[in-house]
Amino acid sequence: MKAQVSTGIEPVQITKRHFLKYTFFKVDPQWRRLSNEEKSSSKHEFASVVEGFAKDNALKSYSLVGIRGDTDFMLWTIAGQLQQFQDLTSDLLSSSLGKYLEIPYSYLAMTKKSEYLGDHHHEGQEGTSLISSSSNSRYLFVYPFIKKREWYFLPHEDRTRMMAQHFKIGHKYTSVQIHTGYSFGLDDQEFVLAFETDQPADFSDLVMELRSSEASRYTELETPIFTCIATPIDEILTLLG
Numbered sequence: 613m614k615a616q617v618s619t620g621i622e623p624v625q626i627t628k629r630h631f632l633k634y635t636f637f638k639v640d641p642q643w644r645r646l647s648n649e650e651k652s653s654s655k656h657e658f659a660s661v662v663e664g665f666a667k668d669n670a671l672k673s674y675s676l677v678g679i680r681g682d683t684d685f686m687l688w689t690i691a692g693q694l695q696q697f698q699d700l701t702s703d704l705l706s707s708s709l710g711k712y713l714e715i716p717y718s719y720l721a722m723t724k725k726s727e728y729l730g731d732h733h734h735e736g737q738e739g740t741s742l743i744s745s746s747s748n749s750r751y752l753f754v755y756p757f758i759k760k761r762e763w764y765f766l767p768h769e770d771r772t773r774m775m776a777q778h779f780k781i782g783h784k785y786t787s788v789q790i791h792t793g794y795s796f797g798l799d800d801q802e803f804v805l806a807f808e809t810d811q812p813a814d815f816s817d818l819v820m821e822l823r824s825s826e827a828s829r830y831t832e833l834e835t836p837i838f839t840c841i842a843t844p845i846d847e848i849l850t851l852l853g
Contacts, residue, residue: 628692629722629723629724630690630691630692630722630723631690631691631692631693631694631696631697631720631721631722632688632689632690632720632721632722632723632791632793632804633687633688633689633690633691633697633718633719633720633721634686634687634688634717634718634719634754634804634806635686635687635689635697635701635715635717635718636676636683636685636686636715636716636717636718636838637683637684637685637686637687637713637714637715637716638682638683638684638713638714638715638716639684639709639712639713639852639853640712640713640714642712643709643712643852643853644852644853650708651853653708654707654708654709655709655846655849655850657707657708657709658704658707658708658709658710658845658849659845659846659849661700661703661704661707662687662704662845663845665689665696665700665703669689669690669691669696670689670690670691671687671688671689671690672687672688672752672842673685673686673687673688673842673843673844673845673848674686674687674688674752674840674841674842674843674848675840675841675843675847675848675851676838676839676840676841677848677851677852679838679839679840679841680838680839682716682717683716683717683838684848684852685843685848685852686754686838686840688752688754688806690723697720701715709849717836717838719754719756719793719795719799719801719804720795720798720799720804721793721794721795721798721799721803721804722793722794722795722798723793723794724792724794726775726792727768728771728772728775728776728779729779748842749789749808749809749810749842750809750810750841750842751808751809751810751812751815751839751840751841751842752806752807752808752840752842753806753807753809753812753815753837753838753839753840754804754805754806754807754837754838754840755804755805755834755835755836755837755838756795756799756800756801756803756804756805756833756834756835756836757801757802757803757804757805757831757833757834758801758802758803758831758832758833758834759802759830759831759832760830760831760832761832762830763830771827774825774826774827775827777825777826777827778822778825778827781818781821781822781825782818782822784818784821785814785815785817785818787809787810787811787814788807788808788809788811788814788815788818789807789808789809790805790806790807790808791805791806791807791808792804792805793805793806801833805834812839
């Protein structure tokens with residue numbers, strides 16, 4: 613039960629597309645009023661379900677306790693079939709602790725190489741690798757993203773030029789690794805962006821600098837933003853109370 617909860621898939625160039633899922637959970641305060649024995653048993657059961665999924669799939673767990681008031685923890689998962697997410701969530705909600713959980717936020721996307729990269733590749737910057745046990749960044753920043761419809765009517769060469777500037781800014785912040793998920797037709801947003809880093813200040817500076825890029829004019833939505841701290845599932849459950 614002490615696994616970092618990040619197993620199964622090593623970093624590889626994406627040839628087969630995978631589904632990405634960011635599931636945020638909020639615990640009912642009533643659960644904290646249970647006896648210590650009941651809570652301990654429910655924590656063990658819940659952790660076992662999470663770790664069972666992580667044996668054959670990529671999964672990382674994050675705490676948001678004390679960071680946001682509307683969610684307590686998040687599971688970042690990658691799988692080849694949508695049913696795997698459904699089975700995991702069903703098993704979690706069917707557990708003793710699951711009866712006290714809500715899912716205030718849930719984002720679905722797929723992996724895909726950016727159409728603006730061409731033959732260019734910058735390791736760890738454009739989401740061309742999957743989460744894995746070798747990814748040990750302390751923080752993950754997640755948010756849904758939608759571009760203005762006008763963006764898609766611009767000539768492709770104009771969009772490519774603007775995105776080249778976007779990438780150039782990102783490359784300045786080598787401590788930040790981006791994972792871009794594509795949600796077109798799958799969920800309400802167009803993208804789900806996730807940034808891994810050990811330096812939150814670097815990510816904050818990156819976001820500030822990107823505000824002045826030409827492409828940012830075409831941003832429609834990029835909230836809510838979640839600051840997540842990588843935490844083993846058993847430690848997350850301890851933080852819950």
